[in-house]
Amino acid sequence: MKVWIEHEYCTGDGLCEELCPAVFEMRDDGLAHVRVDRHATVDGEPGAFLVSGELESDVLDAQAQCAGECIYVKL
Numbered sequence: 001m002k003v004w005i006e007h008e009y010c011t012g013d014g015l016c017e018e019l020c021p022a023v024f025e026m027r028d029d030g031l032a033h034v035r036v037d038r039h040a041t042v043d044g045e046p047g048a049f050l051v052s053g054e055l056e057s058d059v060l061d062a063q064a065q066c067a068g069e070c071i072y073v074k075l
């Protein structure tokens with residue numbers, strides 16, 4: 001699964017980090033970002049990251065509850 005965040009719509013509430021901290025993190029800019037480590041790697045598409053399969057349901061849960069509706073996934 002690919003995941004990315006459209007940052008201009010992020011409210012900064014941090015819910016995605018609470019629901020799926022392995023993939024999402026809040027940074028000093030007050031916005032959520034995809035955490036790039038062993039769970040998410042940079043894909044060819046700028047700003048999009050590949051997420052390992054065991055985290056897909058947590059990512060989809062975060063997407064469903066995102067207040068800014070700014071978490072995007074491509075299966």
Ligand code: SF4
Pocket residue numbers: 005009010011012013014015016017031032062065066067068069070071
């Ligand atoms: S849940 Fe959505 S709006 Fe909230 S911090 Fe995460 S990306 Fe931003």
